Amino acid sequence: MREITYAEAIREALREEMRRDERVFIIGEDVGVYGGSFGVTLGLIEEFGPQRVIDTPISELGIAGAITGAALIGMRPVGEIMFMDFCTLAMEQLVNQAAKIRFMFGGKATVPFVLRTPAGSGTGAAAQHSQSLENWFVHVPGLKVVMPSTPYDAKGLLLSAIRDDNPVIFVEHKLLYKVKGPVPEDPYTVPLGTAEVKRQGGDITIVATSIMVRRSLEAAERLAHEGIEAEVVDPRTLKPLDEATIIRSVCRTGRVLIVHEACRTGGFGGELAAVIAGSEAFDYLDAPIVRLAGRDIPIPYNRTLEYHSVPQVDDIIAAARRLVHGAA
Amino acid sequence: MREITYAEAIREALREEMRRDERVFIIGEDVGVYGGSFGVTLGLIEEFGPQRVIDTPISELGIAGAITGAALIGMRPVGEIMFMDFCTLAMEQLVNQAAKIRFMFGGKATVPFVLRTPAGSGTGAAAQHSQSLENWFVHVPGLKVVMPSTPYDAKGLLLSAIRDDNPVIFVEHKLLYKVKGPVPEDPYTVPLGTAEVKRQGGDITIVATSIMVRRSLEAAERLAHEGIEAEVVDPRTLKPLDEATIIRSVCRTGRVLIVHEACRTGGFGGELAAVIAGSEAFDYLDAPIVRLAGRDIPIPYNRTLEYHSVPQVDDIIAAARRLVHGAA
Amino acid sequence: MEWSHDKLIDMLRTMWLIRAFEEKAEELYALGKVHGTMHLSIGQEASAVGAVSALRADDFVLSTHRGHGHCIAKGADLNRMMAEFMGKETGYCRGRGGSMHIADTAGGNLGANGVVGGGLPLAVGVGLGLKMQKRSQIVLCFFGDGAANNGAFHEALNMAAIWKLPVVFLCENNQYAISLSVKKAIAIEHIADRAAAYGMPGITADGNDVLAVHEAVSQAASRAREGAGPSLIESVTYRWRGHSKSDANRYRTRDEIEAWKARCPIQRFTARLIADGTLTEEDADKLRQEAYAVVEAAVAFAESSPEPRLETIEEGVYA
Amino acid sequence: MEWSHDKLIDMLRTMWLIRAFEEKAEELYALGKVHGTMHLSIGQEASAVGAVSALRADDFVLSTHRGHGHCIAKGADLNRMMAEFMGKETGYCRGRGGSMHIADTAGGNLGANGVVGGGLPLAVGVGLGLKMQKRSQIVLCFFGDGAANNGAFHEALNMAAIWKLPVVFLCENNQYAISLSVKKAIAIEHIADRAAAYGMPGITADGNDVLAVHEAVSQAASRAREGAGPSLIESVTYRWRGHSKSDANRYRTRDEIEAWKARCPIQRFTARLIADGTLTEEDADKLRQEAYAVVEAAVAFAESSPEPRLETIEEGVYA
Ligand SMILES: Cc1ncc(C[n+]2csc(CCOP(=O)(O)OP(=O)(O)O)c2C)c(N)n1
Ligand SMILES: Cc1ncc(C[n+]2csc(CCOP(=O)(O)OP(=O)(O)O)c2C)c(N)n1
Ligand SMILES: [Mg+2]
Numbered sequence A, B: 001m002r003e004i005t006y007a008e009a010i011r012e013a014l015r016e017e018m019r020r021d022e023r024v025f026i027i028g029e030d031v032g033v034y035g036g037s038f039g040v041t042l043g044l045i046e047e048f049g050p051q052r053v054i055d056t057p058i059s060e061l062g063i064a065g066a067i068t069g070a071a072l073i074g075m076r077p078v079g080e081i082m083f084m085d086f087c088t089l090a091m092e093q094l095v096n097q098a099a100k101i102r103f104m105f106g107g108k109a110t111v112p113f114v115l116r117t118p119a120g121s122g123t124g125a126a127a128q129h130s131q132s133l134e135n136w137f138v139h140v141p142g143l144k145v146v147m148p149s150t151p152y153d154a155k156g157l158l159l160s161a162i163r164d165d166n167p168v169i170f171v172e173h174k175l176l177y178k179v180k181g182p183v184p185e186d187p188y189t190v191p192l193g194t195a196e197v198k199r200q201g202g203d204i205t206i207v208a209t210s211i212m213v214r215r216s217l218e219a220a221e222r223l224a225h226e227g228i229e230a231e232v233v234d235p236r237t238l239k240p241l242d243e244a245t246i247i248r249s250v251c252r253t254g255r256v257l258i259v260h261e262a263c264r265t266g267g268f269g270g271e272l273a274a275v276i277a278g279s280e281a282f283d284y285l286d287a288p289i290v291r292l293a294g295r296d297i298p299i300p301y302n303r304t305l306e307y308h309s310v311p312q313v314d315d316i317i318a319a320a321r322r323l324v325h326g327a328a
Numbered sequence C, D: 001m002e003w004s005h006d007k008l009i010d011m012l013r014t015m016w017l018i019r020a021f022e023e024k025a026e027e028l029y030a031l032g033k034v035h036g037t038m039h040l041s042i043g044q045e046a047s048a049v050g051a052v053s054a055l056r057a058d059d060f061v062l063s064t065h066r067g068h069g070h071c072i073a074k075g076a077d078l079n080r081m082m083a084e085f086m087g088k089e090t091g092y093c094r095g096r097g098g099s100m101h102i103a104d105t106a107g108g109n110l111g112a113n114g115v116v117g118g119g120l121p122l123a124v125g126v127g128l129g130l131k132m133q134k135r136s137q138i139v140l141c142f143f144g145d146g147a148a149n150n151g152a153f154h155e156a157l158n159m160a161a162i163w164k165l166p167v168v169f170l171c172e173n174n175q176y177a178i179s180l181s182v183k184k185a186i187a188i189e190h191i192a193d194r195a196a197a198y199g200m201p202g203i204t205a206d207g208n209d210v211l212a213v214h215e216a217v218s219q220a221a222s223r224a225r226e227g228a229g230p231s232l233i234e235s236v237t238y239r240w241r242g243h244s245k246s247d248a249n250r251y252r253t254r255d256e257i258e259a260w261k262a263r264c265p266i267q268r269f270t271a272r273l274i275a276d277g278t279l280t281e282e283d284a285d286k287l288r289q290e291a292y293a294v295v296e297a298a299v300a301f302a303e304s305s306p307e308p309r310l311e312t313i314e315e316g317v318y319a
């Protein structure tokens, strides 16, 4: 199959959906000729014009309001917040309005939008441009939260997200944008709420999100050389969460390592651990549940410090080894 | 000992600290003659004047900036956000600036402020005035998060929080404001980062926060009649968390019920479950870890629906019973 | 402006409906029949009615926490409104919303809002959607003097202005944001003067004169409908009651309140209609009585309506 | 205004230091010696130097992502600045901050900011603190044309105005927020005109004329220091380089860039000083050379400085 990058896969999904459905439009800072900070929307304004690829002032709350209000009267906007850190300026509209309108209005309205935003560290952008805040959104009823780890998933999940009738927070990872992978040219969807077992193995379950899926797969290959077979489960959608797939895997392996980039404390790893520890998998657990996550620090600028702020392949290998060999 | 309300205890802490330290001031919407939406600051403007009890426009981001900037040059502000829901408008300054400044500047600055805010449902204020968003802040390195459950703790923790050199999010519960309890008249502090075993018992550990501590204690009394002795642990400070006290209790009881009002998914209960399931307490667990939390819905207006949106005493009793009798 | 007889009568009737609804709401609250909070617009009826009556029926409205008047002016069914206020299944939001969240999306009311300024960014989206859909409707966005100091105001007005969106921003300046006098909250005379910062027209209107508000909004609405972009209208008025259910009025004087009561928008309008012969005293009295009767009927409807069933509590979070 | 010889020379020297620092930063970046991103203010030196030179040494500055110039103008030690840029332990932030977060709190620079508009609410707090402490210092808050459309701008200017805080708001209007032309981002001519919405003076200054900026800020600073409250100054200028490390310049023309380069603030100021006899060509050349030498020394210092130790990675989150 043809290989394209994660960024290209996202762009392709946007293009296909904009061709198919004229209610879909793009709005955000510098999404037009500039193509967005990571070039994801490059070329779209040329095809669809400035009416459907809308550059905004630096008004994150306004962007969130624009997609919510437009969705409320029948459009299907795809908004972009340039860095996930700046969602901090848009939370009111996303959380108090978009997420709640449907319930609060007694089910009489829908707010079908997608909000795309790049998260994560690794680019040297330091503390205010590197956060992974997905668990904030997971905590808000009414929102769905998607975090693709491959170009294939990115395209398929984005198409599903745009067609979904709910507000969806679509979290991309900056370091994944240039990663290539096989992606069908025709439109296809990956359903929201379905995890994927990205690698099978019987010794340990690694539940990882976003770029940590990639790192976990690499770790798993290396662990295999030592005789440890890791199963790597990618939830893909954090909310709604496909609990069954995760639990099934843990029941088989009896050991679970949770890996995410966001700061450990208060992160999505807690949710995963609680889901597992509260489920039938509890009886199958042979060892404590281990979370490997970003350190509880703002992301530092220095390259070495930045690198060691979040889990790397070696960290995953070491944690899996400890867990399997019982020195957890 | 003299009994006063939770609101009075908070006011007393503010008054004592403002008398003691002239760097302390209060700022927020209607904190002056109006006394705040829940009357907490009533009377303070009369004693300290409008220079130290400052009414602001409806500018939550501005309030957060005001306390951060003032703290940066040596003041010790106590800000108020009228409802926790409106912290959504202040997240940028709280999360990107206040929380990170110290680390980001290489340790060369401190941001000593307290941000008080009432959370929780039960007053019929519906979806946009009833949220419990504490886990968002727990997820942010650099912030401390405090949630007192009694008048005694409220006063002692607030004094500690004001004297702390870090930004502290101080989460109050609307339904607790009128609850009375013993409070010493003289200043005293409850150290941040120390949990309290609010009731001892050997059959089950209930870890509860804020108003759920009160409900859990009531549930525990009733459970005692059935022969179930519950230990109730109140973390009091969610960040930093006194993990040791919680783990010690679970090691003794082998069963844990986590109770909070915030929505279950992505909430602080996940953090607690993960801490326990990843600790030495894992080996002592006789049953899955149970989370009893707010439903994953916006808080509805209707009184009955609102009541059943979050854990009540009967729910806690039922959950504890199931857990102890093994039908979890 | 030319006024049709029916239109004038209709405006007065609507003002009475609002007054009657809110007096009843207050009473129900005092009786403990509703919980939560509510924000009464008694004294501000001219603003809601003047503004909404300048719209087409298919136009949209975004309202505020003090939104009963906007909702009634937009033609809401009082039965369903009262049922919502009482948290009943037959209410506009099936009892999930309550006073602060009443929405009648089918009728073009996109909702009250518990967040001060929360409707302003939404107005950008609605305006943008309408423009993209090439519809001829516009959206009227209400907010208070307090909301005008929130960042949402700034971003929304700027975005609406640069894209020439079909939005009318209507600031109901009732002199206070809870206890904070607008005189302490801004360092200028008129909120409408902020329009200049966005390159849009700004008009200050007497918010207790229903026809003055109507005229200002009519002009702004035409402008919006023609594609010439948004306007900012400041409707200067006053709330007679406290901010919400409880309010000791520590921040204003009894004299001030009385002075504004003397400028009652309903009495002023009635006097004018009687003076110009549109109405007799008796007609006016009948209108008033009818309004109170409609509200009584709404209470009866609401009281006899079922509560939401507990089993449905988790419905409607997701589509 | 009266200008002392030394002051004029000092201003030119500082402008050269900024130019030299940023040219070197660009070079180091191209060589792969730094990672992350950076935002160069080449072409805007008059704005930084004109503004900061109008302050007292003990006044405060809040800067932006495009903050090297502000930092140097505020008297930063170039060694520590360059070390920070290169992520070294000897840097102002021990290598934790990098280009976008350089702060020299002891020197009154309360930090660059990665968040557009992020410094504006902070300015309210600093101004409030200074006022409460009854100090005579003021705070100068830099931000861009893009930041002027964020809600933070609105809330901050309003709060500073109603409390008459000692703040000077300085908007560096360099015509673009990344790719968005200010002409598309606002529907008015001058950002300074927004001052009227808050009841404060607004002045548009030629941001490529160091003395014009100095004069505007001097007035605003006096006003602030006297307790008369904040001002908004718009310094109209242009960035020669792309927005950040990478920028294909798809949103502007080469002609436009060239036209602005012809108005180089350093050349203009040099010509003026030579014309009025303050400086000879040789003096000017010497200043320039010295600046580049200082920067070379800073690079040497930074390169020979140690990296932060990994064991210290978790230090400094809490006090
Ligand atoms: C963002 C936000 N902050 C604070 C509040 C609490 N609050 C509710 S109404 C109100 C005052 C609103 O004043 P204004 O906009 O003038 O409207 P009015 O109540 O006078 O009609 C405040 C502060 C809120 N609901 N939302
Ligand atoms: C709140 C926020 N939104 C978006 C960004 C991404 N961003 C960085 S600089 C910039 C443009 C800033 O424009 P302006 O304020 O004019 O400053 P300039 O870069 O022109 O100096 C943007 C959008 C950001 N850093 N912060
Ligand atoms: Mg008001």
Ligand SMILES: [Mg+2]
Binding pocket: D144, D145, D146, D172, D173, D174, D175, D176, D177, D178
């Ligand atoms: Mg700019």
